[in-house]
Amino acid sequence: MAMPMPTSKATAQKDIVGKGTVVSENKSGGNVTLQHEAIPAIGWGPMTMEFKVKDKMLLEKLKIGDKVQFTLVPQGQDYVITSIK
Ligand SMILES: [Cu+2]
Incomplete structure (x- = not known):
């Protein structure tokens, strides 16, 4: 996938x-x-919540109970997961 450099x-x-x-x-x-867990970068405390993922493929290997690390990007009012593992 092409990754354009961020512009100024x-x-x-x-x-x-x-x-x-x-x-x-x-x-x-x-x-x-x-x-x-808490996400200080966006001022969130620990909580349970639902996220959308950018690509359904990201969910393919996930199982309930898995410990994961994930990356979020803002999208409108929401945050979308762009990577999870
Ligand atoms: Cu949250």
Whole structure:
């Protein structure tokens, strides 16, 4: 996949990385519920919440109870997972 270098304007954003445990996943819907640790980069405390993933393929190997590290990017009002392992 092509990765264009960030241009000088606006969108150069740091990755937001979190850690958590898979509570449930919906592979066909492209959602995963994670019990995540605090994510100070965006001012979140620990919580359980549902995330969308950028690509459903990301969920293929996930199982409930897996400990994961994930990367978020802002998308509108939400955050979307762009990598999880
Ligand atoms: Cu959260």
